[in-house]
Amino acid sequence: MPDLIEAFHTALRLIATLDPGLIEIVVLSLQVSLLAVILASLIGFPLGGALAVYRFPGRGAVTAILNALMGLPPVVAGLAIYLLLSNAGPLGVLQLLYTPTAMIAAQMLLVVPIVGALTRQYCEDLLEEYDEQLRSLGASPREVTATLLWDCRYRLLTVVLAGFGRAIAEVGAVMIVGGNIDHVTRTMTTAIALETSKGNIALALALGLVLLATAFAVNGALMGVRRFALRLAYA
Amino acid sequence: MLDPTSPPDLSNASVDGASPPLPLELRGLVYETGGKRLIDNIDARIEERGITVIMGPNGAGKSVLLRLMHGLIPPSRGEILWAGRRADRELARRQAMVFQKPVLLRRSAAGNIWHALGLRGIDWSERPARVEEALRLAGLERLAAVPARTLSGGEQQRLCLVRALSLEPEILFLDEPTASLDPASTLLIERLLIKAQRQGIKVIVVTHDVGQARRLAQDVIFLHHGRVIEHGPAKVFFDQPRSEAGRAFIAGGLVL
Numbered sequence: 001m002p003d004l005i006e007a008f009h010t011a012l013r014l015i016a017t018l019d020p021g022l023i024e025i026v027v028l029s030l031q032v033s034l035l036a037v038i039l040a041s042l043i044g045f046p047l048g049g050a051l052a053v054y055r056f057p058g059r060g061a062v063t064a065i066l067n068a069l070m071g072l073p074p075v076v077a078g079l080a081i082y083l084l085l086s087n088a089g090p091l092g093v094l095q096l097l098y099t100p101t102a103m104i105a106a107q108m109l110l111v112v113p114i115v116g117a118l119t120r121q122y123c124e125d126l127l128e129e130y131d132e133q134l135r136s137l138g139a140s141p142r143e144v145t146a147t148l149l150w151d152c153r154y155r156l157l158t159v160v161l162a163g164f165g166r167a168i169a170e171v172g173a174v175m176i177v178g179g180n181i182d183h184v185t186r187t188m189t190t191a192i193a194l195e196t197s198k199g200n201i202a203l204a205l206a207l208g209l210v211l212l213a214t215a216f217a218v219n220g221a222l223m224g225v226r227r228f229a230l231r232l233a234y235a
Numbered sequence: 236m237l238d239p240t241s242p243p244d245l246s247n248a249s250v251d252g253a254s255p256p257l258p259l260e261l262r263g264l265v266y267e268t269g270g271k272r273l274i275d276n277i278d279a280r281i282e283e284r285g286i287t288v289i290m291g292p293n294g295a296g297k298s299v300l301l302r303l304m305h306g307l308i309p310p311s312r313g314e315i316l317w318a319g320r321r322a323d324r325e326l327a328r329r330q331a332m333v334f335q336k337p338v339l340l341r342r343s344a345a346g347n348i349w350h351a352l353g354l355r356g357i358d359w360s361e362r363p364a365r366v367e368e369a370l371r372l373a374g375l376e377r378l379a380a381v382p383a384r385t386l387s388g389g390e391q392q393r394l395c396l397v398r399a400l401s402l403e404p405e406i407l408f409l410d411e412p413t414a415s416l417d418p419a420s421t422l423l424i425e426r427l428l429i430k431a432q433r434q435g436i437k438v439i440v441v442t443h444d445v446g447q448a449r450r451l452a453q454d455v456i457f458l459h460h461g462r463v464i465e466h467g468p469a470k471v472f473f474d475q476p477r478s479e480a481g482r483a484f485i486a487g488g489l490v491l
Contacts, residue, residue: 233384
């Protein structure tokens, strides 16, 4: 027990003194997950919006697959990107395995279904209200999609935050394609896994606290966005 | 019957953008859904340049008829002709509709009008003046930047109406526009409708409010069970209704 308390003190000191080793890991984690979420949103928003508006054969199947992929296990996403980027894989020539780029790709694979599926759901709900009015105004499917995405903007912001929460907290995907290489691909989650198994509880605990604070911040932002949108009746 | 593959007959069609493409003819119009016949073989010819009011008890098919005329739903049978011409995209762009429950975008009051103008392809440079004019018409100038959905019920419906008017339609459909409004808000809406009619816009409004129909209508279509029971000048309908249902409805009685 005294060991644990000491580890906790060390962890707090690492955070308070902005320990360079700690900061490096935190910054890389945030960079990877932020980029993954931004890129996933660029794909997921139009994908979800189009799925809500356009009618085409196989639409139900695409929607079902997207919904199912929301629960994609991170290790499976990591494995898929690994196979793609390994030397024997189709994109092996790019030599991207064990780089932050590979980690971004793996997290995108996790987040695109979340952003896409939630965007589709929100847009479809809103379309029920808007459909006749927009058709009366003569909007084309493309214009309907754009209108829905813009009018869902606060909800989409919460979708982005949910996607970020998922990306920053996962460990399996970045472990497989990143390899947890010190100073190169070590993120908060992979470092926690490693340091804990090495018995270096203090660093693991410090990273855990930062991760926890990130989760709180994301949730706080989520609630703030929702409350703001409600006040404008834009929810 | 017109062959749908033949080019539209333009001989008596209104090509002048300023005059509505009337008469509106409904021929053998039927609309069925879920095994129910909501519109039952309606033939009608709407020529009047004045305000046409479609009346009838709940479930008479008033809203469905309005949606059919506006082209929001396709008829099961029969056809709708505007000055002898089937509705197409160009004709649809000359119409606008206000719904019973105001449908407002999650944008400011001005943003709602702006976007509607954009969807109709109104040039960017022309929009600010039209937005301003519409807000002035609704008496909402000072609320231009306010989120539309935080406006009061009456303000919301006025915004919907002037948003429709800002598109400069030739035909304006309204589905029970004042059903949930107080008398003051209702009056403002009715004034805007009369003004629009005087400017040459053909107004077709659904209502089950007899008082409103008396105030607005020059032409009345009385629907019951999806059929046109009476259709004629408002004065004739209100003074000497020919049908039992019409008499009962005007008297405020129950129409079953």
